[in-house]
Amino acid sequence: MAVEQIYDYVIIGGGTAGAALAARLSENSEARVALLEAGAGEGPAIMSDGNPEAAVGLWGSSVDWNYTTTPQSGTENTVHTWPRGRVLGGSSSINGLTHLRGHASSYDAWEKQGAAGWNYREMLPFLMRSERAAGRDPRFRGQAGPMTIEEPPAATPLAQDLHDAAVDAGFPRCEDGNAPQAEGVFWSERNVAGGRRQSAADAYLLPVLSRPNLTVVTDAQVQRLLMDNGRCRGAEYVRNGKPGTVHAEREVVLSAGAIGSPQILMLSGIGPADHLRQLGIPVRADLPGVGANLHDHPLAWISYGVKKSPVPGPSRQAMLLARTSRDRDPDILMSFTSVALEPRWAGAQEGFSILFGLANPTSRGSVRLRSADPTSYPLIDPAYLTESEDLARMVTALRMARHIARADALSAWRDDEILPGKEAVTDEECGAYIRRTVGTYFHPVGTCRIGADDGAVVDTALRVHGIDGLSIADASVMPSIVAANTNAAVLGIAERAAHLVAARAER
Structure with a gap:
């Protein structure tokens, strides 16, 4: 029998964005928050190493999704390995630790592409909210956030x-x-605290795990979203071979990353209609932009x-x-x-x-389903x-x-x-x-981009077009990639998403 539980908010994906969202939304003691993470709560001891080069030892391990791309015509038909974190903290638990936001023009470019209000000036308070950068200029550097920026x-x-x-x-x-x-x-600045790696889970989530209104479920792989008359009501998942169901009375937030978020949407019938029909998936919403616009540095x-x-x-x-x-x-x-x-x-x-x-490639690829089987890895084509x-x-x-x-x-x-x-x-x-x-810089983005045109997936409040009760907050919503390692920008997106989601509940 499937386990069924009811919350106010269900967050899918405990990576950089999901960890930050769970911590921020659960600050309201009256809000019941559930976080589902497909990976484990912790991984190999090497994960605590504050040396950026230690990240190489985590690729291909139990905490890595270990994705591969389709053969890339632009790189002599090479199939590239794409490490992505499968553990609390997501890729912030296996990355090179760099904390770099990107030039202001990177964010202003989002607004120019149709993401109204997503410019540098509007993003700066949320970028600052994520960090604790003592000794830096307080006009544009955060002084009291969860992510400690130590002197290198x-x-x-x-x-x-x-x-x-x-x-x-x-x-x-x-x-x-x-x-x-x-x-x-x-x-460069690094996400290191006390000589140890500092993932988003370390900074945001672990200090608040004792909150009675916060439930974190690891080893929980989401199969599909639960839909009812155009509204997302929750999600089905499998944990240790047993099915489970979570229901959200207020909102489901998808934070599974530039690969996982479009995959879950398409498995749930939200995406390019022709592609879904070819795989026998009933179409809930024809959104051709789901899985499109994939790019990486x-x-x-x-x-x-x-x-x-x-x-x-x-x-x-x-x-x-x-x-x-x-x-x-x-x-x-x-x-x-x-x-x-x-x-x-x-x-x-x-x-x-x-x-x-x-820093700003023009080539664009896609994420597509290989089959309707939720355990089958998607087809990843960055079009390098x-x-x-x-x-x-x-x-x-x-x-x-x-x-x-x-x-x-x-x-x-x-x-x-x-x-x-x-x-x-x-x-x-x-x-x-x-x-x-040439290969990956480990920065996939863009597959559920913000905008108002037919190719956009979420609106400027991060709500999925045509679906009530569902929003997305992770690197997939970037219309274009920032001129930086992406983790710091994703933290800013998560901070802004928490603000937007909480504001909706107050109306």
Whole structure:
């Protein structure tokens, strides 16, 4: 017999957004809140490691969905591995710990694409609400939020020289990479507290688990939403092989991420009608934008050997936000690391690398169901480099990275160029290298975007078009990706979603 329970709010997905939402909505002691998470409540001991490189050891583990893409025509038909967190905290529990909001233009772009009111000025209070950044400018940095932003460790000599090489190459110093108009080279901030990884679950959820009005159910994989005359009433899930049902008297909030949220919608009959009919799924709402607009930052790098061994140990890491041309918003995001990485995270050796990602790609892909079976992984097509403009800008970024690598600040370190090496000189050769080596920056977004047009999935209050009692809050609602690692932006979306959902209950 299925377990049935009734709450005011049901949140599906305990990742970055879901953890924050559950904590905020349960601040109202009269609101009964349930959070369903498909993964476990905790994972391997390595999850507590405050070293960003430890994240690699979590990929493919029990706390990773371990998705793969369809063969990508833009990357020589490569099938890419896509790590996504399957544990409380979601991908914030297995990511590289970077806390970076993105340039103000990233949010202003949302409004220009039809997400009225979702500009930087309107988002800033919610971005600030998520963080505790002591010592930073209180005009645009939060001072009392759950996510503690600690002073990063001192830079090792190689890390410092990588930072200085970017300055030598002509890029301005930036004191705070999370300032509204941050551009240039800056030291990255990390979601680390007391030397330990700080996921959204660590910061938001774990401190409030004792609240009597908050129920967290882990290992609960949602099969479909419960629909009744155009209203979402709850969800069906399976836990330890047994079915369960949760009912929401006020609202269901879908926070399963850019892959999970469109998958659950389509399994429930909400999505492109033709696609659903092909799979024998009754159509509840024909929303062609569900699963469309998928994109990610395509990432590649150059690597060099070194003349002397770098100093080991923790270090702060420099990043750079730059433009491929003056008439663009910042569109290249770089990071500098004190190891020579092999392509697509296949390994590393002594040396250094300059990673470059396209901050605002124009290529767009999709998420589609493989079958009507909820346990079947969806078809994930990020459409990497399918637009020629994206490849051209990645080639420009490679040349920018080489210019930095050859700066005087690195002359005492720099040995031979390992990647791409002498075979990549012309634009055509550089483009071929990028197609062979580009991969995910782990930042999928956009599959349930905000807007008012026929391709939008949610309105500006995050309510699903045509369905009562259902909203979405996660990276899937972004019309376009921010020029940054996405976790900080998702926290801001969740904070704003909590405000919007709570305000609806007061009417």
